Amino acid sequence: MKNTIAERIADFLKKFPPFNLLEKDDLKAISENVKVHYLDKGRHCFTENDERHDQFYFVKDGAVGLYKNDGDEESLVDICDEGDIFGLRPLITQENYQMSALANEESVLYGIPIQNFTAIAENEKKISNYLIASFASNTRNPVELEKGGKLFTEYKVERNPDLFELQTATYISNPICCSPETPVKDAALKMRNQKIGSIIVVNDQQVPLGVITNSDIRNKIATGDFSINTQASFIMSSPVITQPSGITIAQAQMIMVRHNIRHICITEDGTANTKLIGMLSEHDIMLSKANNPSVLIKGIKRAKSIKTLREIRLKIGVLLKAYIDQNIPLSHVLKIVSELNSLILDRAIELSVAEMPTSPPVKFAWIALGSQGRKEQLLPTDQDNALVFQNVADSNYEETKSYFLELAGIITKHLHTIGFEYCKADMMGSNPKWCNSLSIWKEQFSNWIAKPSQETILLSSIFFDFDLVYGDAQLVDELSKSIFKSLEKGDLFYSLMGRDALKSPSPLGFFRQFLVEHDGKNKDTFDIKSRAMMPLIDAARLLTLSQHVKNINNTALRFENLAVLEPQNAELYKSCAYAFKALLKFRTKQGILNNDSGRYIQLGKLSKEDRLKLKRCFKPIKDIQELLKVRFQLTHFL
């Protein structure tokens, strides 16, 4: 029998994961059994601890909030809107609902009967992968994530579908070596200084004889069996396993398992009779998989060159793409990516300091500004940064400043190499204007606040979102204290900042059309950054500063914090936080797709769904701008 309605439901479902992964017939079978639910605003789909339903839910229209009861209050865990699914996990783990689902606005849901779905999903690896990813992301605490491990076995996941194992393994080409006569103590010192876990023992002709690892030192020296002056050749593990270059990852892994070793020496002809040309460790293989943040973190900490950091930065890009593809919630992704980014910066600065002929004369701090300072940077953009150093006597000022300018020059050059391009406006620590002592910075800020102008407002919009990257936290803390003090008499400053926050009106034009760029190379594209995100960023900053809230720089977190401080506006603030995250995700997706910063969106290339989603983010922008107008009495400014 023809079933027009089911066909139409299938047409809709297939635009969204995991249904886009289904075969046509499977999708048809599912659609023919869908239950359509209508929930008025404020109605529950299910409540925490309810017995599980025989279906999970797909949001067709509207938005459903998932809430968890922590003791006394319900906290919002996630908002599902058009195309999202919820309520599936309990059906698989066979538990009662762990959260409540409440319609945040009037919603139409498609109930997908679990029995129709499981039959299909079990045979389809892509689907189980998607589900696992979305489960993993629904779990906010790591213990549960571990527990979730049973899902992996239940669903028989294939972890590396892209034949990763057949790629050639990259090895370390100049491994650290020592001679057979080297005392173990010296070998150990070498390992410590180089932050490595193993050292290769070679003869005069660079032919590998053996390897000493952390465990050799633990098992043979620390136990007292050998003295620390023993020659390396006495305690090394020998013979070594050798291979030629060009070995694949799969081969390397198998050899390691077979011989129960963690290191393979790469020699000229692959035998133990020729010169050592490299070393491949289990760690390097793990690192090249790039699918595990904790491995990346280790890699960053051990990185000895800027080039290595650059490679790791590229891997973070791969990781980010995988996260976005799997629809892992953005707050989760942001945390991981910004953590990795700041570790990279940290290590890059550490390496830069080591390049200086002398150590820094006084304490200093390297601060990130703009999106990096707000921890909202997923794709690398321009670097915006500054340097602040401890106050010194006037007589030493010039000398100190020139030291830090030189250091800043090295740092910015390295960051550029890693993938954070130079700031076109030269807003970087290497610019003498942005490399100052604490007292000069304080003076600068208090001038900006006392005598605000168009230019200082623009500067402060970047400088108020600063975050310590490297160095002395005390310096940064003092600076922000002094800023807040100056702000106490900064009414005019707030008004000007407010005016600035309103400079881009609602991104929709009179006919509910997107406002697009009219000239330049981005003609007819939609500038998501300045038209949609900046108004929210500016509003969050202004409201947070006027509430004297310190130490929250992230736009979404700022709004969430404001929602707590001003319960009467909580709903608006929450929707701003949500809209901002949605926009950031949107921009990141576009950036990954087009391999750019994602800032300019070609509307023609968006699906209707995406366009609607984007439009929905605009309503809070309009509302928050209204609020700013009233609160900071901006009407007479406009």
Place this chain on the structure above:
Amino acid sequence: MEWPWNKSNKNELPQFWKEYLATFKESKDPLLSRTRIVVYDTETTGFDIKNDRILSIGAIAITSGVIDLSDSFEIYIEQEIFNEETVKIHGILKEGNYQKVAEEEAIERFIRYLGNAPLIAHHAVFDQRMINQALNRMGLEKLKNVIYDTGLLYKKTKHFISESIPEQSYTLDAIAKELNISMEDRHTAAGDAFITALVFLKTVTKLDPDKKLTVKRLNRSSLF
């Protein structure tokens, strides 16, 4: 056309009709929110009850407030009568690519599908008359089900001051637009039935927020 049984002689009624009548024997008045309700729509050759004919029937059931795709009905009917004018609206051609059945078979299947479920249609009177007319051609009585009209139900939710088109009944397009329902497959019987079902759910949530109304009371309820 002659049909071999006679209206007055109950013993000669076809089996499906006897079964249909039997479902009404118990005169209960259950809660609306727990009842199976059938939403339906017909596409016809025109608006003349006597001379025009049904081309297709689409229906879907709402059980306990949930539209159930697995409990849906869609059928296309062979007809001698054909009206070029209405093809533009419903798109059903005389020799279209649909599997079509005879009117009697379609009506029998539809009646079996209905049972005693309350019926919902938009501008229900017209569809009801078309079905009754077809039943009459088969020598059978009229439908016995409780019937709701989404046009009238929707009007109940509107205060007369806020009515956008007072004094008139609402078209399905107008209501769907006001209730924010996307209008895909408009003018196919099944598509219209589905839109009507969503209109009904949205309307009944307003009329029966606490889920206390019974089947018979809904038509008498009002928000104002």
